[in-house]
Amino acid sequence: MSELKTLYKEGVWVNNPALVQLLGLCPLLAVTSTVTNALGLGLATLLVLIGSNVTVSIVRNWVPKDIRIPVFVMIIAGFVTIVQLLMNAYTFGLYQSLGIFIPLIVTNCAIIGRAEAYASKNPVHLSAFDGLMMGLGFMAVLLVLGAMRELIGQGTLFDGADLLLGPWAQSLRIEVFNFDNQFLLAILPPGAFLGLGLLIAAKNVIDAQIKSKQVAPPEAEKGPRARVTSLT
Amino acid sequence: MKLTMASSPHNHSHKSLTRLMLSVIAACIPGLIAQVFFFGTGVLIQLVLALVAVSVFEAAIMLIRKRPVWPALSDGSAWLTAVLLALSIPPLAPWWIIVIGCLFSIVIVKQLYGGLGFNLFNPAMAAYVLLLVSFPVQMTAWLPVTDLINTPIGFADQLRLIFTDFTASGFSLDQVRAGVDGLTMATPLDTVKTDIAHGLTVTESMQKPIFNEWAGLGWAWVNLGFLAGGLYLLKAKIINWHIPVSFIVTLAVCSAIGYIASPGTEPGTLFHLLSGATMMGAFFIATDPVSAATTNKGRLIYGALIGLLIYLIRTFGGFPDAIAFSVLLINIAVPLIDYYTQPRTYGHGAVK
DSSP states (O other): OHHHHHHHHIIIIITOTTTTSOOSHHHHHHHTTSHHHHHHHHHHHHHHHHHHHHHHHHHTTTSOGGGHHHHHHHHHHHHHHHHHHHHHHHOHHHHHHHGGGTGGGGGOHHHHHHHHHTGGGSOHHHHHHHHHHHHHHHHHHHHHHHHHHHHHHHSEESTTTHHHHOGGGGGGOEEOOOOSSOOHHHHSHHHHHHHHHHHHHHHHHHHHHHHHHSOOOOGGGGOOOOOOSOOO | OOOOOOOSOOSOOOOOHHHHHHHHHHHTHHHHHHHHHHHOTHHHHHHHHHHHHHHHHHHHHHHHTTOOHHHHHHTSHHHHHHHHHHHHSOTTOOHHHHHHHHHIIIIIIIITTTSTTTOSSOHHHHHHHHHHHHOHHHHTOOOOOGGGBSSOOOHHHHHHHHHHSBOTTOOBHHHHHBBTTSSBOOOHHHHHHHHHHTTOOHHHHTTSTTBOSSSBTTHHHHHHHHHHHHHHHHHTTSSOSHHHHHHHHHHHHHHHHHHHHOTTTOOOHHHHHHSTTHHHIIIIITTOTTTSOOSHHHHHHHHHHHHHHHHHHHHHSSSSOOHHHHHHHHHHHHHHHHHHTOOOOTTSSOOO
């Protein structure tokens, strides 16, 4: 139980793939211009991460150490192809708007990083849970960044959600502000870099506050320090 | 009789930071007067807006950072940023343009990096680039000089245009910008660039009413104004000669070579030196003591690289002017330049 709790904490906060490990930044920065794109890519990455973690964990005892990286990459590429074909079949609009970034999930270092660092050394159920948590952590950052950029850039949320969720989702679109001019910087890549920087800063601030609220370990355990020089 | 013994340095400059910044602001006045004269009092409205905005943002962020407000505000660096930004944007841009610019320059570019002295980039130019990239329509809506405007607009109408987008009689900025021939006019740099792209030669392009014999009508005087202010800064030893001289010489040499190689598509040295923001860039922007190189040899390299980039972007790039982009790009290179141009310390290393 405590292992699962650790995995949950590590994946979502302490060792978050996007905010702490800073892995997989290419898709993170490129596709988060709207919440819908972010959600689509986040789900795709999540599925690939769980699939590859489970498979790598199953085959971990038969793969020779020397060729493990090519094997992991092949497994990941297989899952990416599955996800890509699924998206092509069921969410064609989103498939087109994400474009090259779906096949590029293969090169997302967060996925091979988990395969190498966790799944190749741990049993199947834990690996699957690790994949789920890391995927959720990554998706959460994608969603927050996507929401920030969409809100500042064009004043809406969930614009084009029907591409991912079907026609009913058109009603999800929220128009928060109405600008005459889009704030282009937020939609363009520099806005993603600025936004990610602000998110990392916010995480550090929260961590620092949590740390400062924790009671400092009592000094008394060591016993009073013997002072050998007088103060005056 | 008691003789006090003071520690070195024994002669020191009486220039405080505040005085330094205020002198630079004062040196902007000739350029400011030229801009007001040729482009209307909108510049002054933007200036007031910018000064108020940076003061508010600087005070707010100092409160958030739990630092004393008045010392940060009174060093004048934020006001200088405001002046440079207000002089860089089109005089009748909507009010929120300059407010967003001030917010970005003070909060993100300056204070998030640690405040004055820690900013990697020139705050005014970073904000200018943000605005240019985000709002290309508003940021390129330069007025033609007042002589060429069909219906000259007064101060009240300019105020209305900035705050409500329309004059009292209901004209929008685009209608006001329409020149004598009913077409909206760009800046001289933009006009030449577009005309060359359309197959005209420079001489044909320069027949247009926006040009006079030096560079663009009005723009040459604005540049001469900033040149005068810059010479005062040199005389008062507020800036060193290295950056402006290497900047201007490089730009002049590059444009001269270009003109000799292809006189039909190159507007020549005088045009490059006296149009756009060349002089303001050379004396007021590239010389920012925080984000510029700090060694003398480094300053020469720094200025030269900026001059070269400006010529390349103006001639081959997508934007008509390039001061802000060039300064920001070379700001990135400053730590490297400084690292390789350290002067020899007395007593260390061999004299060559």
